[in-house]
Amino acid sequence: MKEINYVKHEVADPSALGLLGLAIVTLVASANKFGIVSGVSLVVPWAVFLGAFVQLIACLNDIKHGNVFGTTAFGGYAFFWFGMAMSWMIQLGVFGEGMKAAADPKAFAFVFLGYLIFTIYMTIGAIETNKTLLIIFIFIDLLFLGLTLSSLGIAYHATHLLAAIAELSIALFSFYGSAANVLNKTFGREFLPLGKPLGILKK
Template sequence: MSQEIQQIKTIVADPTPLGLFGLAMVTLVASSQKLGITSGLSLVLPWAIFLGAFVQLIACFFDFKHNNTFGATAFGAYAFFWFGIALSWLIKMGIFGEVLSSQADTKQLGFAFVGYLIFSLFMTLGAVETNKVLLIIFLLIDLLFFGLIGDVFGWFHSAHTLAAYAELGIAFLSFYGSGAMLLNKHFGKLFLPIGKPLGIFK
């Protein structure tokens, strides 16, 4: 008796424009604090949690439905980065009590940044064969984590400034990437260029 296997494909929209919009918003708000334009983290937290974390997590889920391992892994990993960083800020601000706040060692965040830099370098290699906008975004993410690591461990004086401007660059490029991919899909043609893959590894 033969057994037939039926596969049902669920068609879902490309979540990349939404995910990039979330990344753009959170990095824009966070960079304003690093650059000294704004102060404190209280009103960075909502954007970190909802735009940096939840929006990218939604994009991650739908990229998995697209069978897009690269996009799903990227959005998922950075979503949980923003969950982690938001919780770390809350601990340092004393929201969970003085005991946790007093035991916060910023160098542990530095090691987390090292892990994310390693991850981002791998993702940068993948972005080489995606498009040029994403490649530049990932290069800026690499610079951001390098600056954050340098700032935490005191490697060089301008590390904080490097992180701040890299984060601002991520915001602007992510806004462009989100808009370009959205309009290209909406109009069914190349409306705004995002740059072809470099073709180095393929």
């Protein structure tokens, strides 16, 4: 009888890295929305490398964990930032004046609306992860609500401010979530609490 050997590959939890990427890119993007940073030229690199590639790496590692929620969340937002970076580059004329002239900013509203719908059902899933992640998703809901409405010119100043505040809040809570994941696993104890899941939806 042929002997079968199984090899187990240990893969680190990618949550800390993914949340770090989210924290950096939303901090930079919120500075742009608050008017502290003008233009998006120097937002693009952080959208590509921290918002997109770092979260994509986290997504691919969550696949190895069999974590559908983490895979979908990190993967979904990674490709959002790839899309935003390319859209900004089109608006900046990187791909030629023809594409720049043909770009209609209202298209963003439908992207943001789609991501609002996506984030709402991910928020429902986050109820059974931890409270820190749930708070982050609630602020992402508010971000996409503000972005959708402001892109359509609906109460622009108020909804743009809502998006800016929500995005800064995402950054702050994501830094905390990243730190908690790193330190809790490094020290083998709850150094920073993430908050237990609400436990209201699971059987």
